[in-house]
Amino acid sequence: MDVTELLDGLNDKQREAVSAPKKNLLILAGAGSGKTRVLVHRIAWLLAVERLSSHNILAVTFTNKAAKEMQYRISALIGNAEQGMWIGTFHGLAHRLLRTHAIEAKLPKTFQVIDSDDQIRMVKRILKAMNIDEKQWPAKQGVWYINNKKDEGLRPSEIETYNNPIEQQWKQIYTAYQESCDRAGLVDFAELLIRSYELWKNNPALLRHYQSRFNQILVDEFQDTNHIQYAWIKLLATGKTDKPDEPTHSNVMIVGDDDQSIYGWRGAQIENIRRFTRDYFEAVVIRLEQNYRSTHPILTAANTLIANNSDRMGKNLWTDNEKGELISVYSAFNELDEARFVVEKIKRWKESGKALAQVAVLYRNNSQSRVIEEAMLQGNVPYRIYGGMRFFDRQEIKDALAYLRLLANRDDDAAFERVINTPTRGMGERTLDTLRQYARSESKTLWQSVLEILENKSLSGRSAGAMQRFIELIEALDKETMHLPLHLQTEYVIKHSGLFEYYKQEQGEKAQARIDNLEELVNAAKEYVVLNEELEMTPLQSFLSHASLEAGEGQADAHQDAAQMMTLHSAKGLEFEQVFMVGMEEGMFPSQMSAGETSRLEEERRLAYVGITRARQKLTLSFTESRRLYGQEVRHRPSRFIGELPENLLEEVRLRGAITTPASNSSSSSHKIASQLRESDYSLGQRVKHHKFGEGTIINIEGEGEHTRLQIAFQGQGIKWLVASYAKLTT
Ligand SMILES: Nc1ncnc2c1ncn2[C@@H]1O[C@H](COP(=O)(O)OP(=O)(O)OP(=O)(O)O)[C@@H](O)[C@H]1O
Numbered sequence: 001m002d003v004t005e006l007l008d009g010l011n012d013k014q015r016e017a018v019s020a021p022k023k024n025l026l027i028l029a030g031a032g033s034g035k036t037r038v039l040v041h042r043i044a045w046l047l048a049v050e051r052l053s054s055h056n057i058l059a060v061t062f063t064n065k066a067a068k069e070m071q072y073r074i075s076a077l078i079g080n081a082e083q084g085m086w087i088g089t090f091h092g093l094a095h096r097l098l099r100t101h102a103i104e105a106k107l108p109k110t111f112q113v114i115d116s117d118d119q120i121r122m123v124k125r126i127l128k129a130m131n132i133d134e135k136q137w138p139a140k141q142g143v144w145y146i147n148n149k150k151d152e153g154l155r156p157s158e159i160e161t162y163n164n165p166i167e168q169q170w171k172q173i174y175t176a177y178q179e180s181c182d183r184a185g186l187v188d189f190a191e192l193l194i195r196s197y198e199l200w201k202n203n204p205a206l207l208r209h210y211q212s213r214f215n216q217i218l219v220d221e222f223q224d225t226n227h228i229q230y231a232w233i234k235l236l237a238t239g240k241t242d243k244p245d246e247p248t249h250s251n252v253m254i255v256g257d258d259d260q261s262i263y264g265w266r267g268a269q270i271e272n273i274r275r276f277t278r279d280y281f282e283a284v285v286i287r288l289e290q291n292y293r294s295t296h297p298i299l300t301a302a303n304t305l306i307a308n309n310s311d312r313m314g315k316n317l318w319t320d321n322e323k324g325e326l327i328s329v330y331s332a333f334n335e336l337d338e339a340r341f342v343v344e345k346i347k348r349w350k351e352s353g354k355a356l357a358q359v360a361v362l363y364r365n366n367s368q369s370r371v372i373e374e375a376m377l378q379g380n381v382p383y384r385i386y387g388g389m390r391f392f393d394r395q396e397i398k399d400a401l402a403y404l405r406l407l408a409n410r411d412d413d414a415a416f417e418r419v420i421n422t423p424t425r426g427m428g429e430r431t432l433d434t435l436r437q438y439a440r441s442e443s444k445t446l447w448q449s450v451l452e453i454l455e456n457k458s459l460s461g462r463s464a465g466a467m468q469r470f471i472e473l474i475e476a477l478d479k480e481t482m483h484l485p486l487h488l489q490t491e492y493v494i495k496h497s498g499l500f501e502y503y504k505q506e507q508g509e510k511a512q513a514r515i516d517n518l519e520e521l522v523n524a525a526k527e528y529v530v531l532n533e534e535l536e537m538t539p540l541q542s543f544l545s546h547a548s549l550e551a552g553e554g555q556a557d558a559h560q561d562a563a564q565m566m567t568l569h570s571a572k573g574l575e576f577e578q579v580f581m582v583g584m585e586e587g588m589f590p591s592q593m594s595a596g597e598t599s600r601l602e603e604e605r606r607l608a609y610v611g612i613t614r615a616r617q618k619l620t621l622s623f624t625e626s627r628r629l630y631g632q633e634v635r636h637r638p639s640r641f642i643g644e645l646p647e648n649l650l651e652e653v654r655l656r657g658a659i660t661t662p663a664s665n666s667s668s669s670s671h672k673i674a675s676q677l678r679e680s681d682y683s684l685g686q687r688v689k690h691h692k693f694g695e696g697t698i699i700n701i702e703g704e705g706e707h708t709r710l711q712i713a714f715q716g717q718g719i720k721w722l723v724a725s726y727a728k729l730t731t
């Protein structure tokens with residue numbers, strides 16, 4: 001193969017890194033400077049020039065998708081040489097190791113990997129067996145505790161409880177959980193890593209085998225490794241846990257960017273980058289400074305923003321891509337307006353002949369996707385949610401909808417199955433089986449069967465009691481909410497079914513995301529406008545069919561060109577021609593939870609840095625003046641992160657006619673962008689007519705010009721807030 005190709009398309013520093021002699025290397029560089037590219041070329045170099053076999057290489061990527069991408073890129077460079085190479089995520093590689101050496105790892109050959117839902121069920125069973133009150137010791141918190149300890153590389157026997165009774169109790173639960181997993185041959189995600197680490201540690205011969213095999217270890221996105229991942233690499237590379245004072249057989253190349261560390265909340269340690277130069281023999285640091293991804297305005301914005309963080313390792317980043325459009329800022333009056341704006345822009349992009357796949361909409365929380373998804377559907381823009389599920393497919397949403405479905409139709413067996421034990425109400429599998437059998441043999445629905453079984457008194461007292469309570473719960477939910485408007489009904493059901501509490505017990509960001517989603521469902525119900533009135537459905541029935549249709553369709557199929565939607569976290573490492581960052585508001589981003597805590601705020605800022613640096617050509621930021629949160633309108637200020645960007649790089653944009661006002665001309669700050677005022681065409685008490693809602697009277701006016709929203713009392717249709725510029729009102 002032609003080696004020059006390998007080095008073509010690399011700058012001096014990149015070339016230095018790719019062709020460095022075999023030693024420990026740290027490539028420390030900002031976003032878009034070609035770190036991942038260097039890693040790929042380095043592997044190709046090792047194979048082609050150093051004549052290593054692909055068996056000698058272990059490469060760690062952050063996602064499975066990134067691993068595939070890397071394989072593809074290496075093949076493109078030097079043909080199919082990647083066969084036999086170990087390339088994947090930490091979890092994927094650890095899994096492979098355990099499969100290969102199950103016996104040595106003291107696992108049955110047939111061990112099963114379990115996810116967090118399975119973990120919760122396991123812990124619940126254990127709590128019950130140990131007679132521990134789940135109210136006081138929520139299963140989800142237990143799972144969180146266990147995973148945390150495993151991520152720190154700690155087994156129960158290594159946990160120091162300092163006689164703290166709470167810690168002692170959790171430790172006991174961890175012990176029992178682990179025993180139970182071991183008995184059943186179950187391995188959770190965190191276990192994969194700690195177990196394979198122990199496998200090496202306890203089997204020196206095996207470790208030596210892998211050490212002589214993996215001559216070169218390469219890790220991308222090193223800033224987001226946690227304790228056990230760091231230890232895992234270290235043990236493999238050096239065979240030691242302390243600092244080696246001599247060269248080791250294996251060499252490690254890590255690439256990373258301390259400014260892009262965004263998983264601190266999950267135990268990742270930025271310090272791992274600093275530790276690397278201390279812990280590895282004669283580690284050499286190479287810095288890359290030229291950015292090849294973004295235009296000058298985008299890069300300058302990113303650099304300026306991140307300069308607000310303290311204690312950075314310090315990097316320069318420049319581009320010779322001097323030209324470039326300004327960063328657009330759109331001040332929406334609410335989240336619907338924002339979604340419509342984004343979709344409108346994406347349509348124009350498509351109309352100009354560009355690929356939708358090159359557009360990404362990034363948001364802080366998964367729950368923000370719903371409004372944008374609906375606008376995409378309405379605008380006929382195919383979209384794909386990357387690394388996550390569509391709103392109506394999410395577990396907690398399906399749970400809540402299942403309750404609503406039971407209210408609408410008691411005979412909905414699928415809904416019944418979904419919620420009969422969610423949240424858990426002591427209904428045993430045996431009882432449920434009896435119920436299912438009865439239903440089958442009598443050709444009845446589950447609901448009917450319960451009623452009959454209760455009537456026959458053919459169940460044991462405890463199971464019968466649990467069934468009875470479930471029936472009563474559903475009847476009560478129905479009775480209490482029958483006359484409520486849809487969104488209040490939804491809210492009531494979420495709260496009083498126990499779902500809200502159930503998900504609230506879970507710890508950390510995932511729990512928060514579920515709670516946010518449930519609250520977002522209330523918003524969805526509130527905004528829902530009943531269509532197809534002629535079908536004579538109740539609003540609930542109509543809403544439910546809307547939800548299920550939307551869950552089934554909408555998202556583009558695998559090969560269709562589609563706009564990308566994802567959280568800022570999932571966008572790491574990726575790049576797009578055009579990027580929209582939505583919901584740039586205080587309390588959304590930076591999130592409420594990070595307020596007042598410097599380290600968390602700085603992590604949020606790094607997340608903003610990651611978001612901004614995904615864009616190649618065009619970046620658009622948007623914020624809403626008011627957003628419906630938890631069913632209520634909440635007024636929001638623009639994110640401080642917008643305020644931290646250089647004003648001369650921002651331009652305010654409007655949707656209609658795309659009039660642009662460079663912010664630099666009017667010397668307006670982001671706050672002024674939010675309150676650009678114009679006069680209103682409407683007055684209080686004015687009579688207006690809407691094509692759908694008919695005649696009404698304006699009872700409230702907010703905002704000005706483009707942003708004017710009107711509260712109108714429609715005859716027989718209730719009171720609604722409408723966007724003046726979209727409402728197509730006639731007078
Ligand atoms: N020397 C170069 N010449 C031309 N393009 C380059 C060069 N180096 C990198 N690129 C391009 O720049 C973009 C960013 O590269 P890459 O994704 O490797 O950066 P990165 O440092 O890994 O970014 P991130 O920190 O976001 O993961 C890619 O499109 C890549 O192909």
Ligand SMILES: [Mg+2]
Binds near residue numbers: 035220
């Ligand atoms: Mg990268």
